[in-house]
Amino acid sequence: MIRSRIAGIGMYVPEQVVTNQDLTQYMDTSDEWIQERTGIKERRFAHRTQETTTTMGVEAAKMAIARAGITAQDIDFIVFATLSPDYYFPGCGVLVQRSLRMKEIGALDVRNQCSGFIYALSVADQFIRGGMYKNVLVIGSEKHSFGLDFSTRGRNVSVIFGDGAGAVVLQPTQEAGVGILSTHLHSDGESAEILAMYNPGTHANHWLEQPLAAFDTAEVGEMFMSHAMIDNAQNFPFMDGPAVFKKAVVKFPEVIMEALDVNGYKPSDLKMLIPHQANLRIAQFVQQKLGLSDDQVYNNIQKYGNTTAASVPLALCEAWQEGRVKPGDLVCLAAFGSGFTWASALLKW
Secondary structure: OOEEEEEEEEEEOOOEEEEHHHHOOOOOOOHHHHHHHHOOOEEEEOOOOOOOHHHHHHHHHHHHHHHOOOOHHHOOEEEEEOOOOOOOOOOHHHHHHHHOOOOOOEEEEEOOHHHHHHHHHHHHHHHHHOOOOOOEEEEEEEOOHHHOOOOHHHHHHHOOEOOEEEEEEEEEEOOOOOEEEEEEEEEOHHHHHHEEOOOOOHHHHOOOOOOHHHOOHHHHHHHHOOHHHHHOOOOOOEEOHHHHHHHHHHHHHHHHHHHHHHOOOOHHHOOEEEEOOOOHHHHHHHHHHHOOOHHHEOOOHHHHOEOHHHHHHHHHHHHHHOOOOOOOOEEEEEEEEOOOEEEEEEEEO
């Protein structure tokens, strides 16, 4: 049986460290208030003009490619997960292909927010298992800092997020009991709007009772992005935190147990659980519910905040670099986020 294995892993975080105390310059908050609710102490912010979601992803990719013992010319396909692309279109995948001067390979962008990396990993895994590609580059990268509301009005969201990138190179293996054992993907769009960034978006026309032909060009343009949207802070992310927390603490353990059950394992068999770094309180709840020890769960949200699609590969890379993930270890990756979408991947390192 052909499986895919992680042959190389890399990460990148910006140099600028932004502490909770730093945020008090812009909003009514405190280090104690943020840590109590999220567990976050600091996060990284990308350079405003010199770093983008793509450039951070490229740096993580370079590290992953080098550690896989190959070159950029050996990559057959790119899967790029992000909710904060450089442009509305095109996606970041082709920008990575250009930046690394790769062959004219395919590039796919995945928009599954916090679950994005695991969704992307699952897609890449299927390409490897099917024999279509031999070296697939999977990237999760986010630049949140450019689109957050740094005021007291927006603090419930803005204190949570940070910037960064992680990447892996997947390759085929026929070694027994090695590689990605299974991936599990789910969604429920019933509450899609309680964690969303509404504008700009094509939904802006849904309330119209008159056909577009009845409006002039300027009016139609303002439905996509208007001064009123900006004045009313409608161009920032919205989150109903308590509702998200309530759903997450149910679906997180479910999807982890799904991966374990399918492969005949139990929580005690896990060497390491790498949860999406959404909120330290969620991770601690999941840890307690599954009966895992502190040594079995890796969290770095304290340093980087929530980097959504980048958080799982960032945490996995750090865990590996620290020697906490070794050959033969059973590792579970899990995520829950906007959509709602949630996912898990079980692998033998």
